Amino acid sequence: MADIVFQPTFVHKEFVDGPDGDRVRADEPNGFNARFGAIESDLRQLSTVVGQIDTALDRRGTGPxxxxxxxxxxxxxxxxxxxxxxxxxxxxxxxxxxxxxxxxxxxxxxxxxxxxxxxxxxxxxxxxxxxxxxxxxxxxxxxxxxxxxxxxxxxxxxxxxxxxxxxxxxxxxxxxxxxxxxxxxxxxxxxxxxxxxxxxxxxx
Missing domain, CATH: 2.60.120.260 (Galactose-binding domain-like)
Structure with a gap:
């Protein structure tokens, strides 16, 4: 059986306060849409991995x-x-x-x-x-x-x-x-x- 691996893609980039800091934006690479989209993608991948683990455990329990x-x-x-x-x-x-x-x-x-x-x-x-x-x-x-x-x-x-x-x-x-x-x-x-x-x- 192949190894079951979870590789997260989301890496948090700190926001900066102050006059020269970050402004709240929906778009752009550092916007909320991109950040939450990356988190959502990781959660979907994690759900898939959990399903693979559950299937592997079930298979181990069905043998003599x-x-x-x-x-x-x-x-x-x-x-x-x-x-x-x-x-x-x-x-x-x-x-x-x-x-x-x-x-x-x-x-x-x-x-x-x-x-x-x-x-x-x-x-x-x-x-x-x-x-x-x-x-x-x-x-x-x-x-x-x-x-x-x-x-x-x-x-x-x-x-x-x-x-x-x-x-x-x-x-x-x-x-x-x-x-x-x-x-x-x-x-x-x-x-x-x-x-x-x-x-x-x-x-x-």
């Missing part, structure tokens, strides 16, 4: 806005499934012991938003295998979860991000529920801690 939704991993246990993740006082989710752990949580997303990426952060003590975290949608009133994005973690701190499947990236909250699932098969005293999930999206 980027958002990042950060979620504490408040994973719920489903009856009949493997062991539940334990939620700590800080809101993190942990799993440890020689067993299989599973949890899920609902995610409230705006309708008609474009999901762009899914991110999971946490810590794996010792050598952890079989950790899977996914963002999915489930058709209402019920159905098999469709995975939109999934990440895993291994030894030490992890911070994994992946793109959302573009074929299912636009949210349809009247048709689908959105959930995050986390599963881990522990062995050898491994402990996994999930710190946070993030979902990046754009909306109008």
């Amino acid at each position: 806005a980027g958002h990042v939704l950060t979620l504490a991993p408040l994973l719920l246990w489903a009856e009949g499934d493997p062991l539940a993740w334990r939620i700590t006082a800080s809101g993190a989710a942990t799993a440890s012991g020689d067993d299989v752990f599973y949890g899920l949580m609902e995610v409230a997303l705006p309708d008609n938003a474009l999901l762009t990426s899914f991110r999971a952060m946490g810590q794996v003590d010792n050598n952890g295998e079989g950790l899977g975290i996914s963002l999915s949608r489930v058709k209402i009133p019920g159905g098999t979860p469709e995975v939109l994005a999934s990440v895993g973690g291994d030894t030490g701190p992890f911070d994994r991000s992946t793109d959302v499947d573009p074929t299912m990236a636009v949210t349809q909250t009247a048709t689908y529920r959105y959930i995050i699932q986390a599963a881990f098969r522990s062995g050898g005293g491994t402990t996994v801690t999930l710190a946070a999930f993030q979902i990046a999206y754009t909306s109008s």
